[in-house]
Amino acid sequence: MRDLAAGMRYLARGQRWVAGHGRWWGFGMIPALIALVLYGAALTVLALFSGDLAAWATPFADGWGAPWQGLLRGLFVALLVAGGLMLSVLTFTAVTLLIGDPFYESLSERVEESEGHCPGAPDRSLWREIWIALCDSVHVLLRAAPFGIAVFALGFLPFVGQTVVPAVGFCVSGFFLAVELTSVAMQRRDIPVRERLRLLGGRKALAVGFGTPVVLLFLIPFAAVFLMPGAVAGATLLVRDLVPEEGAPGAADGPVAEVPVAAGPVGAGAPPAAGAPGPGGGFGPPPAPFTPGPGA
Numbered sequence: 148m149r150d151l152a153a154g155m156r157y158l159a160r161g162q163r164w165v166a167g168h169g170r171w172w173g174f175g176m177i178p179a180l181i182a183l184v185l186y187g188a189a190l191t192v193l194a195l196f197s198g199d200l201a202a203w204a205t206p207f208a209d210g211w212g213a214p215w216q217g218l219l220r221g222l223f224v225a226l227l228v229a230g231g232l233m234l235s236v237l238t239f240t241a242v243t244l245l246i247g248d249p250f251y252e253s254l255s256e257r258v259e260e261s262e263g264h265c266p267g268a269p270d271r272s273l274w275r276e277i278w279i280a281l282c283d284s285v286h287v288l289l290r291a292a293p294f295g296i297a298v299f300a301l302g303f304l305p306f307v308g309q310t311v312v313p314a315v316g317f318c319v320s321g322f323f324l325a326v327e328l329t330s331v332a333m334q335r336r337d338i339p340v341r342e343r344l345r346l347l348g349g350r351k352a353l354a355v356g357f358g359t360p361v362v363l364l365f366l367i368p369f370a371a372v373f374l375m376p377g378a379v380a381g382a383t384l385l386v387r388d389l390v391p392e393e394g395a396p397g398a399a400d401g402p403v404a405e406v407p408v409a410a411g412p413v414g415a416g417a418p419p420a421a422g423a424p425g426p427g428g429g430f431g432p433p434p435a436p437f438t439p440g441p442g443a
Contacts, residue, residue, distance in 0.1 A: 154325075154356025154385070161381020162374065164258060175254050175376025178247025183372055185242070186235050193231045197224045226302050229313075233295065233320055236365050240327040241284035243375060248277050254376060255331045255383045262387060268335045276334070283330060283340040290344065291323040321359030322351060328358070328382035329389075336390060346389060357385060 165172040201220040208216045244251055252268075259265035271279075298316040302308040326340075326347055333343045347354040361378050365371045 150352035151356035154353045157381045157385040162377035164380045165377040178243050179372040179375040182243040251379050258380045258383045269337045286340050294319045320362045322354045325354035325358030332383040332386035
């Protein structure tokens with residue numbers, strides 16, 4: 148539970164940071180506005196043709212009488228629109244980060260500089276950075292796809308599909324959204340996407356606590372535009388504590404101790420006492436520190 152609360156605090160800290168730096172807030176909203184227009188058009192088309200898609204996908208119900216045909220196809224339409232919304236939430240961040248790579252890289256660097264130290268970025272061209280970000284986003288989307296399919300299928304179960312399954316779906320979406328949002332600061336540290344998944348997988352409660360509120364808030368019309376800069380700022384602050392930079396001020400003493408979680412600060416390595424649950428309320432021990440390979 149402490150990791151869940153810590154993840155929420157990182158989101159709040161990011162929103163406070165951009166609220167105190169209005170120019171950067173407006174700067175970070177530009178890519179989100181562009182992505183919002185694109186997604187709005189796509190979701191409108193999905194809503195308009197969802198009835199036709201439902202009829203095409205359920206030909207066996209053509210001969211059913213009322214009200215069973217309407218109930219089945221109405222449920223299909225509801226799940227289709229809900230799946231589209233969930234997919235849009237998952238991919239909105241990736242698309243916005245791709246569109247706004249230079250914007251969010253600058254924003255993230257400014258956040259790190261305001262905290263006292265910004266690690267040097269790898270010597271790569273802008274197009275190389277965008278290509279890596281695109282490949283990483285596809286990798287994350289492919290990892291998330293089986294969960295999305297399972298949530299969609301389980302949504303047909305009576306009662307459970309309308310209560311427990313959506314809650315689990317939001318948590319899964321929140322985890323992968325946290326992976327996407329931390330990619331800006333992680334990529335600057337030259338941490339590959341598989342290692343990012345391992346690091347956040349070792350602190351699932353922290354990632355879910357950060358990403359799930361973002362998922363829920365992004366469902367509010369136009370909220371994503373206003374919250375995206377703060378979400379990137381909060382993810383940067385999370386990465387600073389999860390992966391402390393060698394040579395940074397205070398790195399020798401461990402990560403920044405501003406946000407305590409579990410048995411120590413975020414990303415700290417103090418092992419739990421014998422028989423005690425690991426950090427994040429039983430989500431397992433913290434991940435081992437990331438060590439760049441020879442080519443990093």
